Amino acid sequence: MANSKKIIPKLSALIPLFVFVFTFLGAGIYQNDFYALPAPIAVIVGIIVAFLIFRQSINSKIKTLLKGCGDDKILTMCLIYLLAGAFATITKATGSVDAIVNLGLDFIAIQYIYFGVFIIAAFLSVSTGTSVGAIVALAPIVIGFADKSSADLGILCGALLGGSMFGDNLSVISDTTIAATQSLGVKMSDKFKQNIKIALPAALFTIVILIIQGLGLESNLEDTTVYSYSVIKILPYLLVITLSIIGVNVFVTLLLGVISGGLLGIIYGDFTLIESTKIAYTGFTSMTEIFLLSLLTGGLAALVSKNGGIEYILIKIKTLIKSKTSAQFGIAALVSTINLAIANNTVSIIIAGPIAKTINDEYDLDNKKTASILDIFACITQGLLPYGAQVLMILSLTNGKINYLDLVANTWYLLLLLIYTLLFISFKPLRLK
Numbered sequence: 001m002a003n004s005k006k007i008i009p010k011l012s013a014l015i016p017l018f019v020f021v022f023t024f025l026g027a028g029i030y031q032n033d034f035y036a037l038p039a040p041i042a043v044i045v046g047i048i049v050a051f052l053i054f055r056q057s058i059n060s061k062i063k064t065l066l067k068g069c070g071d072d073k074i075l076t077m078c079l080i081y082l083l084a085g086a087f088a089t090i091t092k093a094t095g096s097v098d099a100i101v102n103l104g105l106d107f108i109a110i111q112y113i114y115f116g117v118f119i120i121a122a123f124l125s126v127s128t129g130t131s132v133g134a135i136v137a138l139a140p141i142v143i144g145f146a147d148k149s150s151a152d153l154g155i156l157c158g159a160l161l162g163g164s165m166f167g168d169n170l171s172v173i174s175d176t177t178i179a180a181t182q183s184l185g186v187k188m189s190d191k192f193k194q195n196i197k198i199a200l201p202a203a204l205f206t207i208v209i210l211i212i213q214g215l216g217l218e219s220n221l222e223d224t225t226v227y228s229y230s231v232i233k234i235l236p237y238l239l240v241i242t243l244s245i246i247g248v249n250v251f252v253t254l255l256l257g258v259i260s261g262g263l264l265g266i267i268y269g270d271f272t273l274i275e276s277t278k279i280a281y282t283g284f285t286s287m288t289e290i291f292l293l294s295l296l297t298g299g300l301a302a303l304v305s306k307n308g309g310i311e312y313i314l315i316k317i318k319t320l321i322k323s324k325t326s327a328q329f330g331i332a333a334l335v336s337t338i339n340l341a342i343a344n345n346t347v348s349i350i351i352a353g354p355i356a357k358t359i360n361d362e363y364d365l366d367n368k369k370t371a372s373i374l375d376i377f378a379c380i381t382q383g384l385l386p387y388g389a390q391v392l393m394i395l396s397l398t399n400g401k402i403n404y405l406d407l408v409a410n411t412w413y414l415l416l417l418l419i420y421t422l423l424f425i426s427f428k429p430l431r432l433k
Contacts, residue, residue: 013309020046040292068302083254084173089283090261102229114210118163125167127237129174139397158410183353184371194368202417236261345378
């Protein structure tokens with residue numbers, strides 16, 4: 001075949017990718033805010049460098065870029081982002097988020113407040129697909145708990161962080177889940193079932209610890225708060241979770257979630273039919289950054305891959321792979337290292353995804369398990385990073401009442417998830433053929 005030119009592995013082909021990472025990282029360090037520079041702009045800088053240093057013609061490079069942007073998995077990912085954004089904004093506008101929070105608070109005794117915060121954060125995060133959103137919604141309430149009782153703020157915040165990351169890692173509308181499943185070509189329901197096998201034991205051990213830590217707590221004030229909520233408004237979340245678990249197509253699942261949320265809002269008078277379309281569109285636009293990021297990163301990855309960058313990484317990783325177990329550890333180390341550099345778990349998965357897919361196929365791994373490992377290690381790294389959005393959000397909202405070490409030392413879920421996942425991989429010693 002005339003066009004089947006063998007790709008020569010080159011370290012220099014990774015330069016555009018390094019430029020993207022260091023542009024994003026450097027701006028974050030300089031501004032003391034890792035979200036100061038929009039990630040798509042950092043990707044464009046990398047693409048410009050690729051056009052400058054790669055030797056193909058301009059037309060050839062543009063063709064490669066567009067082919068990467070138009071990859072089926074990338075476009076599928078982008079469309080799912082749009083529907084997920086619409087679902088999140090519609091359900092928020094109906095008051096479903098408040099209903100979840102208030103329902104949980106209404107049933108929690110002070111002795112189970114640590115456990116309760118973990119569960120509410122998990123359910124809110126799995127329902128909305130965002131750990132940061134769950135933290136923003138619950139952090140003021142958590143701080144109030146600490147002020148009105150003998151509850152330890154460090155433990156409360158650790159439970160909040162752990163629960164939020166637990167839910168985000170499992171959520172079918174989370175951008176990390178979407179990125180991981182599309183990268184590996186896995187159905188969301190299959191990834192969820194595999195993921196829960198790893199995450200649930202860590203969550204159950206966390207719950208036991210939090211219940212024990214909560215014994216003996218007493219409220220400083222008489223609880224006279226009345227929490228108002230409608231259980232019916234939680235139904236769109238339950239619908240989406242149920243349909244996802246039983247394996248209904250993700251587009252159908254999210255579309256039905258948006259429609260059910262819209263109908264509830266119209267019936268309850270939260271908005272009109274026309275207003276619901278505007279709210280859904282606002283959800284689309286809320287996904288602009290991650291939409292463009294996925295699209296442009298796909299193009300950058302195609303340019304890097306065509307010039308031997310991805311092949312170079314694969315060769316280096318393969319020198320360390322002796323079995324299926326070490327192949328999985330290689331994928332875990334790859335996504336974790338990228339996440340350490342750019343402090344964004346979604347971007348890390350998008351970058352590591354194609355490499356993980358290649359390793360998965362070449363070493364005959366279980367793609368469901370690989371997708372879970374990819375998502376879990378990005379989740380763990382992101383949750384423990386001192387400059388990650390989740391940690392920074394909690395520390396800023398507590399106004400210095402706790403420090404980073406107080407928070408991490410009490411984030412039992414992430415610590416236990418790390419230990420359990422390492423054991424889960426290690427004690428599946430399937431050797432290569």
